[in-house]
Amino acid sequence: MEQHLEVDIETIITKGLNNYNIVDVRSESEFLHDHIPGAVNIPLLNDEERKIVGTLYKQKGPKTARLKGVDIISPKLPDFIKAVSSHNTKKKTVVYCWRGGLRSEASANFLKLAGVGKIFKLRGGYKQFRKHINEFFDDFPDSLKIITLYGPTGCAKTEILEKVSSEIPIINLERYACHKGSVFGEIGERYYPDVTQKNFETNIWHILYKNNFKGHFITEGESKRIGKVSIPERLYSRIKNGISVLMKAPLEFRIEYTIETYNPDNYIDNIKTSLKKIKRFLGGTKAAHLEQLLDKKDFETFTEILLKEYYDPLYNKSIPSCPDHEICYNSLDEAVEKVRVLYEKITSV
Structure with a gap:
């Protein structure tokens, strides 16, 4: 599928966090540990599911892990899309995961296929936000x-x-x-x-x-x-x-x-x-x-x-x-x- 529109954390911060619908698709424990202020947590994989996929990745490799991820996610897609859509106002919607990789890419693809509207990925994901916080306190x-x-x-x-x-x-x-x-x-x-x-x-x-x-x-x-x-x-x-x-x-x-x-x-x-x-x-x-x-x-x-x-x-x-x-x-x-x-x-x- 085609690459999705991306936005960086500096742009979001400069234009105002309140001007975006920010969706954190990480698991609930990742979100609790820390998240971008104002973000809503709509996990693509919850803690237990993420653990299952992670174990398969280590034991049998990425292909098996991804297939298992698809098996887990597929039945949940209608609820996931509905949950994101409920926050999809006139503001731009931005999804993010840990590094801006597979979870946010998959989320954006699913949402686009469902016709939710223009979806942006956060470039670098939560990791880039955390880098911004570290640099702020360093200077x-x-x-x-x-x-x-x-x-x-x-x-x-x-x-x-x-x-x-x-x-x-x-x-x-x-x-x-x-x-x-x-x-x-x-x-x-x-x-x-x-x-x-x-x-x-x-x-x-x-x-x-x-x-x-x-x-x-x-x-x-x-x-x-x-x-x-x-x-x-x-x-x-x-x-x-x-x-x-x-x-x-x-x-x-x-x-x-x-x-x-x-x-x-x-x-x-x-x-x-x-x-x-x-x-x-x-x-x-x-x-x-x-x-x-x-x-x-x-x-x-x-x-x-x-x-x-x-x-x-x-x-x-x-x-x-x-x-x-x-x-x-x-x-x-x-x-x-x-x-x-x-x-x-x-x-x-």
Whole structure:
């Protein structure tokens, strides 16, 4: 069959991701691992089918594997075509697989035969998109300015970011990592198992892309590693050297907010498991006392001890000695308003 029209990832990104119907024909696990933002997953072969074909390829060669692929795909073609057609609006439809090879070529052929319309293949497939992301973080644009919020655990920095996000560009690293940035950070995070380094970076790139890769973004001062992912080196350096803002809230506020955030009554066993990871820092006696407090459901005392005797000394090492700005507050609303005012002040200069 004739070769299909192709489009490269740079063209799609330049013209706007939202201006295309992007169809990812890879398997569901490949899509979950990472994908082009806005793409819909309509697998030509699902995980199990891909495994069968891959095994045949290794054991009996490409011809046998391809014939098996045709056997598997043929009964599914009507549903596949119908699914793609349901997304086929006036926008151009682009299909892609891992390298822009057999799966996307076959998909485009089937769709053309069904009269779906003009179908484009993504040249180089997902691999070219990933190359674009790597190059972006290797050469992080100077047009992006960072305002970094610092402050001890319980200052509600992440929620403050979310509260201002409708008006101010933010980078919510903890949301993309599905992790609260502490030893207890994955507790209650439903999507933590699905996070990969690649989709973490793609989500960061996408929020910057939607803001044209320029302007002042507010983020939170984090360790380089958050849960199981790491902040890209150039971005991490920009965060560390950004405009620093120290957030200061009373201990009572921090205790209450931490309890609300972690909801310990539902995760006592998980908290005990995480507590073991820092037992050597706390000492056996203190760790045992904290477990007793959990059993008694004395979450206030438990949280106060952890904040004062573990987290605060640890966090004080990472807070700038002379921050550019300080914000003191007694409530979340007050903090949000003061961050808004400070942002306007910084960006109006």
